[in-house]
Amino acid sequence: MKQLGLTFAAAMIATTAIAQETSITLGMQLEPPNLDPTGGAAAAIDEVVYANIFEGLTRFGPDGAILPALARAWDISDDGTVYTFTLVEGATFHDGTAFDAEDVKFTLDRARAEDSTNAQKALFEGITAVEVISPSQVRVTLEAPNGALPFNLAWGDAVIVAEESAADNATSPVGTGPFRFADWVQGDRVELVRNDAYWGDPVALESATFKFISDPTAAFAAMLAGDLDAFPVFPAPENLVQFESDPRYTVIVGSTEGETILAMNNGVEPFDNPLVREAVAHAIYRQAIIDGAMFGYGTPITTHFAPHHPAYTDLSDLSNHDPERSRELLAEAGYPDGFTTTLKLPPPVYARRGGEIIAAQLREVGIETEITNVEWADWLETVFKGRDFGLTIVSHTEPMDIGIYAREDYYFDYAAPEFVAIMEELSATTDDSARTALLKDAQTMIAEQHVNAYLFQLAKTGVADARLRGLWENSPTQATDLTGVSWAE
Incomplete structure (x- = not known):
């Protein structure tokens, strides 16, 4: 019986280890004031929600390239003043409502409205009209040519939101991304879970927790204790040398904007x-x-x-x-x-x-x-x-x-x-x-x-468990993009 007990215990430990390989706990120094990137200026908002919960028509890649997102392609008129976006089909918001061109029109009209609270309202000021051509196509007309429009639409402030849920996004964000909002324990953490109905490539992680640790000493202790799997923007640069000499960790140094x-x-x-x-x-x-x-x-x-x-x-x-x-x-x-x-x-x-x-x-x-x-x-x-x-x-x-x-x-x-x-x-x-x-x-x-x-x-100075893969080295935008993160096998 004693041997059986040991075997059972070992099995339980192994099962726990496997379970942990599908989740991640990350540290971040600042707690976001809300979780709506279209209505707040704090970088901490995008750190949690960008590319994870919310998506835009375009997005930043890890190298700063502008990539298709909810818009799979776009055409530009000869005079540079009309962009026609072709949207992905089959995408839904986390509350089950369908994503289509009406959501794009609502988002862009809301962002550029006179009473807009968008912190980057200037990104949308050159837009004179947003027209729905079909459920999968939308036309954006500009007052003057703007070759930077796909760049502007990649910002967190330009993510697509639905009219049905936009008013509550500050506390209960609803997007189209590969992770859904699960919980926000204010002063402690935000929890995300995988969106199994995601329209795009599925992500490896089943869940992710962002823990708020403002004190650099506490951040160092939490990493050493194993309470965190990564701290993408580590607040105690004086301690990086200790992690560099420890094979259990990877120190990730890159650039930011x-x-x-x-x-x-x-x-x-x-x-x-x-x-x-x-x-x-x-x-x-x-x-x-x-x-x-x-x-x-x-x-x-x-x-x-x-x-x-x-x-x-x-x-x-x-x-x-x-x-x-x-x-x-x-x-x-x-x-x-x-x-x-x-x-x-x-x-x-x-x-x-x-x-x-x-x-x-x-x-x-x-x-x-x-x-x-x-x-x-x-x-x-x-x-x-x-x-x-x-x-x-x-x-x-x-x-x-x-x-x-x-x-x-x-x-x-x-x-x-x-x-x-x-x-x-x-x-x-x-x-x-x-x-x-x-x-x-x-x-x-x-x-x-x-x-x-x-x-x-x-500089972007991060610390992570050496077994983690896919965390961004550089920060072309203020985001902790988890779409490509996984544990090494």
């Missing part, structure tokens, strides 16, 4: 003065922030543009570390003794740790900062929406998002007419070389006017 900036409120004194903004830029020593806050992970940037993009322009001479020049500029601007301002820091490591280093660098030139640590929801409400700040640190993880500098209602309050004109010309330009020239002009303008102080491109 995250331009990390010291944002300045251009609409209030003293940051409405370009001399003050330039003084701030010259006070910053980027490498010290990368080394001190990110333990060397990150690439210095000199404008709001990803350095891995072929159109990136190095403008280091406009904002090199020069404290003496910074003091001279402050005196010229009327602040010979410096000034005091607020520095509001959201939870990510780059902000909290980086903020202390930046505060010390600014102090050297006479700028005192009153640091306030704010939770993500408060940052979105008071800084992003309310513009109640002097300085803040944030990483803009949306892909190719230099166009935000043309938005009149954006939180750092810039939108210079000459920059808006460049973006309008860029939108109407399809020639690659001409687009590159315009992108270089845009980068140069915001760097010369020191709209913000540009710090570094956020």
Whole structure:
């Protein structure tokens, strides 16, 4: 009987191990404020739902390529103003309702409506009409040619939602993706389960749990204890060397679209003065922030543009570390003794740790900062929406998002007419070389006017069980795409 008991126990352990091979538990530092990517600006929303619960007409691949999704193909008129999308057939939403062209029309009309709450409403402003041709075809008409429309429609803000369920997506998201929403225990986790009625290729995982662990020390402990299978954006870069030396883990280092900036409120004194903004830029020593806050992970940037993009322009001479020049500029601007301002820091490591280093660098030139640590929801409400700040640190993880500098209602309050004109010309330009020239002009303008102080491109540093396959190395968008994730056999 004793031997039988041991055999039974071994069998139970083996069965449990097999069960675990069909699920995954992932760590993430920030809890999303809601689960509707069409109605919230937080990157944490897309980290959970993009490509997992929700799908768009197009999507980003792991290499940044624009791939078909709910649109299996599209045709473009000769003048570039009409896109005709042919949709996949047989797709359904998680509540059983059918997906068709009416859902596309509802989604795009809702996103571009006057009362739209979409955080990236500007993506849809060039659309003048959305027409249903048939259940599987939809026509999108633009006011001017826009070769970037398939790119724009790949954003999480452009995922397709159904009129029947859209109002409740913040707490009970209903999409067409390979995973269904199962539960959200606020303050702890979000649970997903496989959608066995998925229209596309089936996924390997039966379930996935996203656990929220904001403290870097706790994240390290949770990985070591086996409570997590992966932490795709690991918040404690100082501990990566320990995982690198342990064969049980894989350290995944890649790039992101995250331009990390010291944002300045251009609409209030003293940051409405370009001399003050330039003084701030010259006070910053980027490498010290990368080394001190990110333990060397990150690439210095000199404008709001990803350095891995072929159109990136190095403008280091406009904002090199020069404290003496910074003091001279402050005196010229009327602040010979410096000034005091607020520095509001959201939870990510780059902000909290980086903020202390930046505060010390600014102090050297006479700028005192009153640091306030704010939770993500408060940052979105008071800084992003309310513009109640002097300085803040944030990483803009949306892909190719230099166009935000043309938005009149954006939180750092810039939108210079000459920059808006460049973006309008860029939108109407399809020639690659001409687009590159315009992108270089845009980068140069915001760097010369020191709209913000540009710090570094956020690295993607993840840790995973060595047996896991298919996690993204790079982050062309802020997502934890589980569609290709599996356990090694």
